[in-house]
Amino acid sequence: MKGSIAVFDTLNGREAAALIVDGALADLLVDASEDRIRPGAIYRARVGRPLKGQGGAILETPDGPMFLRQAKGVSQGDTLIVQASTWAEPGKATPVAARVLFKSRFAMVTPGAEGLNISKAIRDEERRVELRAILDAIKAPDGMGVVLRTAAEGAEDDTVAEDVAALVDLASRVMAEPRLGAPEMLLDGPSATEIAWRDWPAPDVTDDRPGSLARSGADDMIAALSDPRVELTGGGFMFVEPTRALVAVDVNTGADTSPASALKVNLAALAALPRALRLRGLAGQIVLDLAPVAKRDRRRVEDAARGAFRSDGIETTVLGWTPLGHLELTRKRERLPLAECLR
Numbered sequence: 248m249k250g251s252i253a254v255f256d257t258l259n260g261r262e263a264a265a266l267i268v269d270g271a272l273a274d275l276l277v278d279a280s281e282d283r284i285r286p287g288a289i290y291r292a293r294v295g296r297p298l299k300g301q302g303g304a305i306l307e308t309p310d311g312p313m314f315l316r317q318a319k320g321v322s323q324g325d326t327l328i329v330q331a332s333t334w335a336e337p338g339k340a341t342p343v344a345a346r347v348l349f350k351s352r353f354a355m356v357t358p359g360a361e362g363l364n365i366s367k368a369i370r371d372e373e374r375r376v377e378l379r380a381i382l383d384a385i386k387a388p389d390g391m392g393v394v395l396r397t398a399a400e401g402a403e404d405d406t407v408a409e410d411v412a413a414l415v416d417l418a419s420r421v422m423a424e425p426r427l428g429a430p431e432m433l434l435d436g437p438s439a440t441e442i443a444w445r446d447w448p449a450p451d452v453t454d455d456r457p458g459s460l461a462r463s464g465a466d467d468m469i470a471a472l473s474d475p476r477v478e479l480t481g482g483g484f485m486f487v488e489p490t491r492a493l494v495a496v497d498v499n500t501g502a503d504t505s506p507a508s509a510l511k512v513n514l515a516a517l518a519a520l521p522r523a524l525r526l527r528g529l530a531g532q533i534v535l536d537l538a539p540v541a542k543r544d545r546r547r548v549e550d551a552a553r554g555a556f557r558s559d560g561i562e563t564t565v566l567g568w569t570p571l572g573h574l575e576l577t578r579k580r581e582r583l584p585l586a587e588c589l590r
Contacts, residue, residue: 255455264443265465272468276439277588285436314340333580357392483512493532509538521559528582535574
């Protein structure tokens, strides 16, 4: 089936959203259990014990401990407004940031970073002028900035203006909360459905009726993700397997024994890797055992990795090569591992 379909249903009793493009699963979002703190949640938290060796501090909240990495200038007993930045690893405190960010489909509001800006990805000068007029009409409080996201380019002006005004109002109300007081959640993080409506391109078809996962075939595609093997164009394959410490990716050329097979399969693997990680919800430290290539080709492989992740939407950094010839990446934990969501 050509085109895109966004499917909204439940998976194992949890809210789920699947995006299918040209008959293939392109993205998958599944809600976590209720005891999990969602990235984006905003809290008034109390500073607990400092972690001097790490330069951070443990924060106290009604939903459990949180970890503030850079705690310079704060003292035990202080109260702060913080935002959950990523999913916590099992048994660890939830990482938070002291600078909060509010995001909608068309805008981002940045308390503490003034300025009215438009995404650089919007290059049409005439449209930028129209969007600038929308920004100029927004009455953002002092000290609060607004950035229009790429999706605003193709939207109606009134729709964009209403979205931005609502987001500024929400940010203003949350940031007006007293800094002093008992620890409290001020704003929950977005659900799977909310993230899908906020971040996915507008689909050709939307199906939010019960049973839509089965009707679209997405349930079979999701079940197939339990297999770590990923077939690659050209006949190669790779295994994507999480361990306790890292995600291991093993790339193989398959039946191709030509001199160029190693470079070809590596480039194919890097093109497919963002989707493989995104659908499985894998992140953290990622180590790639690529097919052996000459050192002169390593730069091309690195460039291919950076290019593949540039449009992925989840912050991923290519760190370089180990002495054993493995390529290392780090990836922000914006998704829960699919295996945990399906328990």
